[in-house]
Amino acid sequence: MTAGLVLQYVVVALAVLLSAWVVLKKQAPNAARRLRIALALPLMRDGRPAWMRAVGRRIAPVPIAANTCGGCDSCGPAQR
Template identity: 70%
Template sequence: MSADVQLALQYAAVTLLVAVSGWVVLKKQAPATARRLRIALAVPLVRPGRPAWMRALGRRIAPEPRVGAGCGGCDGCG
């Protein structure tokens, strides 16, 4: 493997780790913002007329529906 390919793989790995770390911090520190972001990403994918794989991905990204008005939807109080 050439040095350029190794460097590109290293950058890709670091980028993936930073993105995952950022998502974990966002979910812990700002869960409402993380929920809104998931909804914003999922809604365009689940629209009618999209391919089945795209709708399935959108359903997977979408957060669980909220159960009560004052909770975050974890369903731990039910």
């Protein structure tokens, strides 16, 4: 195999993975969130190198605030 062919396969594989991720996020956002959590938690454990913890923080999804008021689910600022 020549280097050009290997590079072509790598680029195609990355494009397929990226498109699969976009479809997963659109069609199953909860599953995508659980997958991100499952990938990030092992990287963020105590005793891991700093670079590995940084990768884990980058992969981890934004925390969801608990809805403690039980109200209208619009916890943002009041609109006028």
